[in-house]
Amino acid sequence: DADVTQTPRNRITKTGKRIMLECSQTKGHDRMYWYRQDPGLGLRLIYYSFDVKDINKGEISDGYSVSRQAQAKFSLSLESAIPNQTALYFCATSENEKLFFGSGTQLSVL
Amino acid sequence: KQEVTQIPAALSVPEGENLVLNCSFTDSAIYNLQWFRQDPGKGLTSLLLIQSSQREQTSGRLNASLDKSSGRSTLYIAASQPGDSATYLCAVLQGAQKLVFGQGTRLTINP
Numbered sequence: 001d002a003d004v005t006q007t008p009r010n011r012i013t014k015t016g017k018r019i020m021l022e023c024s025q026t027k028g029h030d031r032m033y034w035y036r037q038d039p040g041l042g043l044r045l046i047y048y049s050f051d052v053k054d055i056n057k058g059e060i061s062d063g064y065s066v067s068r069q070a071q072a073k074f075s076l077s078l079e080s081a082i083p084n085q086t087a088l089y090f091c092a093t094s095e096n097e098k099l100f101f102g103s104g105t106q107l108s109v110l
Numbered sequence: 111k112q113e114v115t116q117i118p119a120a121l122s123v124p125e126g127e128n129l130v131l132n133c134s135f136t137d138s139a140i141y142n143l144q145w146f147r148q149d150p151g152k153g154l155t156s157l158l159l160i161q162s163s164q165r166e167q168t169s170g171r172l173n174a175s176l177d178k179s180s181g182r183s184t185l186y187i188a189a190s191q192p193g194d195s196a197t198y199l200c201a202v203l204q205g206a207q208k209l210v211f212g213q214g215t216r217l218t219i220n221p
Contacts, residue, residue, distance in 0.1 A: 004153070040213060042114075042199070042211040043199075043201075043209075043211040044211075045208070045209065059208070092154075097141070097142055097144075098144070099154070099156055100156070102153050103152050104153050
């Protein structure tokens with residue numbers, strides 16, 4: 001079983017819909033992250049959390065929100081999806097500055 | 111603003127060759143530099159992490175070097191194999207958990 005699990009793996013939605021991407025981890029790490037990857041732009045940080053009570057905005061947080069339900073769970077929400085949020089989304093955990101990524105969620109907003 | 115550049119964007123070499131992937135960054139005030147591998151449909155796997163005080167790290171056939179003053183890092187892959195085919199990304203860590211990624215080099219090893 002994967003240490004960092006993202007669901008769903010793929011999602012197609014329409015503009016204006018609310019979407020939640022979920023991430024769970026079995027590594028026992030306190031630090032969790034959400035990134036998006038776009039062709040030609042690399043990975044960019046959306047939000048990060050150092051523990052259940054700590055949430056921080058990343059480089060591109062506008063249009064997104066997150067919830068850290070437990071140490072093992074960190075979800076990303078798009079309150080009203082728009083087409084330029086079409087991207088590959090990654091959840092990650094870290095320990096001692098080393099990152100561990102999930103397999104990603106490919107989100108398409110039509 | 112930190113910018114991380116990886117050249118070339120794509121590289122194709124015959125199996126068995128030794129090869130070097132390049133990564134450059136514009137701001138030398140970094141905590142560390144990491145090299146990742148990304149396979150299609152999968153997430154990123156951390157290969158090597160070099161702290162800012164270190165010059166290189168080795169893992170098996172992989173060797174990563176860091177020259178912070180010149181803003182450069184290289185990933186050396188010895189005796190390349192078809193299984194090494196993937197996209198390789200470098201990323202530098204600055205303050206406040208700011209990890210800045212390059213766009214990656216897509217490597218193809220031809221049997």
